[in-house]
Amino acid sequence: MDTTKLKVALDDLVEQRNTLDAAIQSLQEVLLRFNGHPADETNTMGKGIRRITDGYLDLTVKYLERTGKPAMTKQIVNFIKQYKANPKIKRNSIEATLARHIQAKGAGARIIKLGRGIWGLPTHAQKPLMLEPSESRKDVAM
Numbered sequence: 379m380d381t382t383k384l385k386v387a388l389d390d391l392v393e394q395r396n397t398l399d400a401a402i403q404s405l406q407e408v409l410l411r412f413n414g415h416p417a418d419e420t421n422t423m424g425k426g427i428r429r430i431t432d433g434y435l436d437l438t439v440k441y442l443e444r445t446g447k448p449a450m451t452k453q454i455v456n457f458i459k460q461y462k463a464n465p466k467i468k469r470n471s472i473e474a475t476l477a478r479h480i481q482a483k484g485a486g487a488r489i490i491k492l493g494r495g496i497w498g499l500p501t502h503a504q505k506p507l508m509l510e511p512s513e514s515r516k517d518v519a520m
Contacts, residue, residue, distance in 0.1 A: 434475040439488050448498035
């Protein structure tokens, strides 16, 4: 059996895969730049995959500063998952980190809990809580 055609097809597939890997890495870098993440906040691990080194607290503060208003846990979790390019991050891990920070720092905490599942910066405590209509729920109370 002549396998030259199979070898040629395999070589073509490997070349296409390398091209796709390079394109994926380039698009990830562009997304990181457009999302406002400087290159010095990242390091490269594995096969060209970029990982963000910020912790959950830092990223929560960054998100709250960018939006300028309090946010629900789901919004913060989605931001962190996208920022770190890791959809497996668990909501409980983020909430536990934020709660431990508030418990440890007390009045000096970088974030505050404004209500059930609502987080903000200390400056948000003086402002009335205004959620988008799609974000409001009956069980979220101030």
